[in-house]
Amino acid sequence: MLESSENYIQITGMTFARGDRLIFDNVTINIPKGKVTAIMGPSGTGKTTLLRLIGGQLKPDSGEILVAGQNIAKLSRQELFVARERMGMLFQSGALFSDLSVYENVAFPLRVHTSLPEDMIRDIVLMKLNAVGLRGARHLMPSELSGGMTRRVALARSIVLDPELMMYDEPFAGQDPIAMGMLVKLIRSLNTSLGITSVLVSHDVGESMSISDYVVLIADGRVIGQGTPKALLEQSSPLVTQFLNGLPDGPVPFHFPAEDLASDMLQGGTRV
Amino acid sequence: MFDWISQWGRSGLDAISVIGRSGIFLFRSLLGRPATGFFGLLIKQLYSVGVLSLLIIIVSGLFIGMVLGLQGYNILVDYGSEQAIGQMVALTLVRELGPVVTALLFAGRAGSALTAEIGLMKATEQLSSMEMIGVDPLRRVVAPRLVAGFISMPLLAMIFSVVGVWGGLLVGVDWLGVYDGSFWANMQQSVDFREDVLNGIIKSCVFGFVCTWIAVFQGYDSAPTSEGISIATTKTVVYSSLAVLGLDFILTAVMFGNL
Ligand SMILES: Nc1ncnc2c1ncn2[C@@H]1O[C@H](COP(=O)(O)OP(=O)(O)OP(=O)(O)O)[C@@H](O)[C@H]1O
Numbered sequence A: 001m002l003e004s005s006e007n008y009i010q011i012t013g014m015t016f017a018r019g020d021r022l023i024f025d026n027v028t029i030n031i032p033k034g035k036v037t038a039i040m041g042p043s044g045t046g047k048t049t050l051l052r053l054i055g056g057q058l059k060p061d062s063g064e065i066l067v068a069g070q071n072i073a074k075l076s077r078q079e080l081f082v083a084r085e086r087m088g089m090l091f092q093s094g095a096l097f098s099d100l101s102v103y104e105n106v107a108f109p110l111r112v113h114t115s116l117p118e119d120m121i122r123d124i125v126l127m128k129l130n131a132v133g134l135r136g137a138r139h140l141m142p143s144e145l146s147g148g149m150t151r152r153v154a155l156a157r158s159i160v161l162d163p164e165l166m167m168y169d170e171p172f173a174g175q176d177p178i179a180m181g182m183l184v185k186l187i188r189s190l191n192t193s194l195g196i197t198s199v200l201v202s203h204d205v206g207e208s209m210s211i212s213d214y215v216v217l218i219a220d221g222r223v224i225g226q227g228t229p230k231a232l233l234e235q236s237s238p239l240v241t242q243f244l245n246g247l248p249d250g251p252v253p254f255h256f257p258a259e260d261l262a263s264d265m266l267q268g269g270t271r272v
Numbered sequence B: 001m002f003d004w005i006s007q008w009g010r011s012g013l014d015a016i017s018v019i020g021r022s023g024i025f026l027f028r029s030l031l032g033r034p035a036t037g038f039f040g041l042l043i044k045q046l047y048s049v050g051v052l053s054l055l056i057i058i059v060s061g062l063f064i065g066m067v068l069g070l071q072g073y074n075i076l077v078d079y080g081s082e083q084a085i086g087q088m089v090a091l092t093l094v095r096e097l098g099p100v101v102t103a104l105l106f107a108g109r110a111g112s113a114l115t116a117e118i119g120l121m122k123a124t125e126q127l128s129s130m131e132m133i134g135v136d137p138l139r140r141v142v143a144p145r146l147v148a149g150f151i152s153m154p155l156l157a158m159i160f161s162v163v164g165v166w167g168g169l170l171v172g173v174d175w176l177g178v179y180d181g182s183f184w185a186n187m188q189q190s191v192d193f194r195e196d197v198l199n200g201i202i203k204s205c206v207f208g209f210v211c212t213w214i215a216v217f218q219g220y221d222s223a224p225t226s227e228g229i230s231i232a233t234t235k236t237v238v239y240s241s242l243a244v245l246g247l248d249f250i251l252t253a254v255m256f257g258n259l
């Protein structure tokens, strides 16, 4: 475990529910500063929800979330917008502005938050687009991009202000091996050269283990393991080994909570 | 029985919370420092909300003015007072049909478009990602659209009335042969600036405010699914139309009812 003074994000005793469903049950997660932390867990456990909680788009029901020492849930609307200027977030869907071209999408944060001259904006935008391999696609509109390209443009947009904290929601989904290798290098180099704290949500166990300094495994509303990749791999907890080795049977449920299949089938009728 | 009562109570509470949320929404959008580049965003919205609505407003105004001229002539000619047709067409348009019909067309043309656009931006997480960039979508996306609606609607209503008078002139004077001197003189004598024109403008300002508010709020408040957007668009048109007709009665009673 790292010292708490070195944690960029400190989540303590946080509980969050969606209606009656408890998504997080009293979890405590620390995310070290200047490191790459991977959040892994089965689909639907609340990884995207966790990023939204950190970004202040959702508020926890109890417990606190400190980001750079600030309690995110207690900030006013205005303070929250200021705090977010230091965060970058790559959405699972990309979420580019559909009325702006690729170039203008990446330039958008610069235009609203800085008063840089146009030629400087151009240089920065082209540099970031180059880093994701899409400098040549700058005149295209978002509707003309493929899914993988959309996420890479979104990635360029989210790093254009050089944030202190970068959150990536599934950056590798839908990327070919070449783009994937490039993204891994990019995420790593942002981290080493700029000292950005990175939070990475991914299902790709191999890739995340190799890229990250620290791993948090969540399942079933709880943290089932955290530590360095090496420590986790050595750990003998059945939960952790099941997830990391991708075994279908074990304590981590593959299914969304439901009554068991046989009784569901035997119930008859047409009730859904 | 109890189910029924609790259902009723719940929809009552829902309605009150929607009113509250839409009020907060309006204040947050309009109060405080405007977004950077607000003026440019406003011009863009004035174009898509106002200029693009011009065609439907002009064509409808022309036809309504022509119908008024025709109907008015048929009624007035029995009393030998067909030269009063100018007065009739102008008063009807300026006081009532101008603001009301423009608002109804505006809700259908611009209001539904605003709702669908904002709803889709929400469903595709564009509003969320704007928030995470540190930009308030209420200031940047919503406010220019609101202001553009407030500005466009009275102007469109004026254009509607002017084109309508011209339509009445075409039918009454050029086609049915009413003497154009008395057409204009009658109109000039009877239409009072404060009483008629100003009240009409006030009406269209109120309608513009309400229609745009409803449209933008419904988009922002929609469920982020295709079904949610379609429900929100329908609500925009239905609520705006009802609000316009209801408010028109109240405003008319206050303005012309000698209360
Ligand atoms: N808007 C919402 N309303 C209600 N429940 C929701 C909503 N969004 C998500 N959920 C629920 O919250 C849970 C966590 O969702 P989340 O999107 O965080 O999962 P995830 O871990 O990111 O999954 P994936 O890996 O598939 O992206 C899911 O079980 C989902 O059913």
Ligand SMILES: [Mg+2]
Pocket: A047, A048, A049, A092, A169
């Ligand atoms: Mg997710």
